[in-house]
Amino acid sequence: MFHSVGVIVSLAIVGVVCVAALPGGWTTRDPESSPKYKQLAHYAVAQHIDGLQNYDTVLELTKVETQVVAGVKYRLTFTTAATDCIIGEVEYSEERCPPTENVTKETCTAVVYEKAWENCRTLVSIDCE
Template structure:
């Protein structure tokens, strides 16, 4: 039993020094559930999510908005991915307005849901 004591001490020392090094190292990852900026808002998948958001809003609100562009966006990893997008759209009069849309997507289930669509005040 005595020979195990030095081995346990060495093992414990290694674990403590490793955990201290990890705790003091800057994290390159966002906290789970945090929002991460979308670098390329022209990405075809981001555009597809934006088109879905506008179409779903039009259906729910009996509106006729048309997507002009994705101004900016962020993603959040949840049970799937949330996309929070600022969209520039044209309304029925042709005026350009901005909305913030949140879409929840689970591609492995072929699932998308518009969870929020709000006017962005200028």
């Protein structure tokens, strides 16, 4: 009897672990667990220039999700703030383009696709409200 219960519990644990690691599913990550996540958010705002005169910058990274595909997709949610960096005159960087005020301008969700072994990084989408 005890052996059967042990086997059932073991199988249940293995099943939960396997479901949590399904390829192709989104996995929530701690935004503070890797500096790479904030770097990717800055990459997204550097690419998001349509209709803007000045770059925005990342104020706070609030949510990170990853999805393993033929590479990794990162879904990043962050707040932005305005900067004095004029698009076309300055190349964007976190250090060069600090916020003019510590006030949230928008909340954005960006998806960045990365294939590290090919040195490939692409902004798939960004939606700011």
